[in-house]
Amino acid sequence: MNREQQLREFGRLISALSAGHVMSREESFEAYRQVILDLQPELQQGAFLSAHFMRNPTIEELSGAWDALDTFDTAKVRAAIDGPVCDIVGTGSDPLKTLNCSSPAALIAAGCGLAVAKKGARLVTGVSGASDIFECLGIDLDAPLEQAEQALNGAGICYLPGEAFLKSGWARLIESMRFTTAFNILGPLTRPCHENNCAVIGAYAPDVSDKMVSILREIGMPRALSPYGQVNGLDASRGIDEFSPCGPTRVVELRDGEIEHYELSPSDFGIREWRFDDIRSLGTARENADAVLDVLRGRYDGSVADFFCINAAAALYCSGLADDYRSATLMARESVASGEAMRKLEALQEYQGSACCEPG
Numbered sequence: 001m002n003r004e005q006q007l008r009e010f011g012r013l014i015s016a017l018s019a020g021h022v023m024s025r026e027e028s029f030e031a032y033r034q035v036i037l038d039l040q041p042e043l044q045q046g047a048f049l050s051a052h053f054m055r056n057p058t059i060e061e062l063s064g065a066w067d068a069l070d071t072f073d074t075a076k077v078r079a080a081i082d083g084p085v086c087d088i089v090g091t092g093s094d095p096l097k098t099l100n101c102s103s104p105a106a107l108i109a110a111g112c113g114l115a116v117a118k119k120g121a122r123l124v125t126g127v128s129g130a131s132d133i134f135e136c137l138g139i140d141l142d143a144p145l146e147q148a149e150q151a152l153n154g155a156g157i158c159y160l161p162g163e164a165f166l167k168s169g170w171a172r173l174i175e176s177m178r179f180t181t182a183f184n185i186l187g188p189l190t191r192p193c194h195e196n197n198c199a200v201i202g203a204y205a206p207d208v209s210d211k212m213v214s215i216l217r218e219i220g221m222p223r224a225l226s227p228y229g230q231v232n233g234l235d236a237s238r239g240i241d242e243f244s245p246c247g248p249t250r251v252v253e254l255r256d257g258e259i260e261h262y263e264l265s266p267s268d269f270g271i272r273e274w275r276f277d278d279i280r281s282l283g284t285a286r287e288n289a290d291a292v293l294d295v296l297r298g299r300y301d302g303s304v305a306d307f308f309c310i311n312a313a314a315a316l317y318c319s320g321l322a323d324d325y326r327s328a329t330l331m332a333r334e335s336v337a338s339g340e341a342m343r344k345l346e347a348l349q350e351y352q353g354s355a356c357c358e359p360g
Contacts, residue, residue, distance in 0.1 A: 010040050010048070017051040028057075028064030032182075036073050036169030045173070049181040057182055062211060063218045066186050070219075075165045077117070077149035077158070079195040084223075084319035085115045085152075088311065089188045090202035090241035091212075092129065093180050096231065097281040099304060100133045101242045101311050102202070104292045104341075107348075108312035110157035111340030112331045114319050117152055117193035121162035121174060128285035131161045136289035137345060140354035145192075151351035152193070157344050159352060165192035185212055189219075198223040200314045202241030209252045217254055224254040225318045231276045243310045245274045245303065253318075269310040269329045278303035296345060300336040309333055 001009070013021075013031060023031065031052075035045045052061070079085050086109065088102045106118040120130025128136075135141055141161045152158035163171050170183060170190075177183075185208060188201045199216070201224060203209040209226035216224045229244025230236050243249045245266050253260045266273045282288050295305045312335070313328035322328030335341045 007040070007044070010034065010044055014044065014047050014051050017048070017055050020055065022058055023061050023064070025060045025064035025067070028061040029068045032065040032068035033072055035173070036068055038169065038172065049173075049177075049183070050179065053181045057211075059211060059214045059218065062182060062185060062215050065182055066189055066215055066219060069166075069170065069186055069190060073166050073169045074190050074192055075145055075167055076192055076194050077145055077152065077160065077165075079115065079117065079149075079193055080153050081115045081156075081195065083115070084198050084321070085117055085193060085195045086315045086319045087117055087119060087193070087196050087199040087201070088315050089119055089130070089199070091184050091188050091204045091208060092123075092241065093184050094202075094204040094241040095238040096234075096240050096276065098240050098242060098279045099281055099291050099307065100128055100130065100288050101307055102200075103130045103133045103137075104295060104308040105200075105311035105315065106157065107296065107344045108308060108332050108335045108341040109315040110155075110344040111335030111338075111342075112312070112316055112321065113156070114316060114321055115152065116157045116315070117160060117196050118157070119160040119162060119165070119190065119192055121187065123285075128281075128288050130159075131163065132285040133289050133292065134159050134161075135354075136286050137292070138349045138353050140352055143352050143354075147352050151348055155344065155347035155351055157348055159348065160192045162187060162190070166190065185215075188212065189215055191219075197221070198315075198319045200225045200227070200311070200318055202226065202243075203228050204241050205237075205239075206250055209250065213252045213254050213259055217257060217259065221254065222256060223318055223320075225314055226252045227314065232273065234276070242307070243269075243314050245269075245271060245279065245307050245310060246276045247273070264325065266306075266310070268325050269306075269313060270326045271306045271310060271329065274303040274306065279307045295336060296342040298337070298339075300333060305333075305336060309336065
């Protein structure tokens with residue numbers, strides 16, 4: 001097939017998607033391969049991504065897209081660790097913007113002895129993404145992945161920036177996109193650590209939780225949680241991609257091939273209910289990073305610490321290190337109070353730190 005034929009065939013697919021066409025897993029794999037490898041003009045890539053997402057992708061289509069992302073664009077690190085290796089991440093794009101939570105939750109969970117291979121990226125929406133926060137905390141985002149692998153095996157935690165392990169396609173796209181696409185669902189599902197076998201993946205909408213967990217089941221993930229947090233007093237459509245200390249959290253849980261739906265309240269974690277303003281994002285990435293440092297340095301009795309700890313607790317429960325959310329929250333609090341969570345950040349700085357970016 002010559003170049004002009006390839007362009008026209010892809011253009012016909014875009015028109016078909018706009019008219020309601022549903023791709024097979026194999027067809028989706030091929031279309032996303034062309035996007036990821038930059039084999040189509042940017043105009044056609046953007047039109048395809050928009051048309052597909054607006055048509056509401058099926059699980060089969062998203063699984064095919066995940067196959068392409070994993071095959072052609074995801075570099076891998078290996079964990080020489082027995083037992084669970086967890087990831088904690090969110091989709092972004094949630095209507096309400098909170099302090100960054102998955103990053104401190106990863107450090108707190110690691111302080112409890114859970115191996116955490118945390119991935120993330122720079123901001124897509126809001127003030128700061130995980131990469132922005134970790135950069136402010138002294139992590140070198142340009143360090144080779146070998147250093148992240150050494151951190152995981154030596155310190156029990158690593159940070160994997162999407163800009164580093166997503167070799168070309170996703171990183172290129174996410175840098176220029178300012179609209180929601182299937183990559184907002186697929187990005188959090190990438191598996192740059194080969195041994196990653198459990199995950200807490202927050203979603204910006206309830207149906208996205210359902211889709212992500214269904215995809216995780218398709219690709220063989222043994223255990224996962226996907227929360228969609230709500231705020232009492234606000235419409236349920238305005239939520240957060242974390243476990244909420246401000247109201248109920250809708251949870252989709254995957255355990256050994258079975259999917260369960262349920263709802264949790266702050267009391268299920270043993271905490272009081274907080275106002276959303278107590279966990280709202282601050283104005284800059286530096287301010288958000290300083291809020292993380294405040295908790296890690298011992299301010300563990302307030303709203304922000306509760307927010308971070310219940311999300312760390314979810315990872316401890318998901319991985320099997322705790323039997324329930326309440327006991328997991330107590331473990332998370334102890335990780336902060338004892339200084340273990342802060343020591344995990346210091347270890348991460350030793351393995352993946354940047355000499356030119358000292359934490360505040």
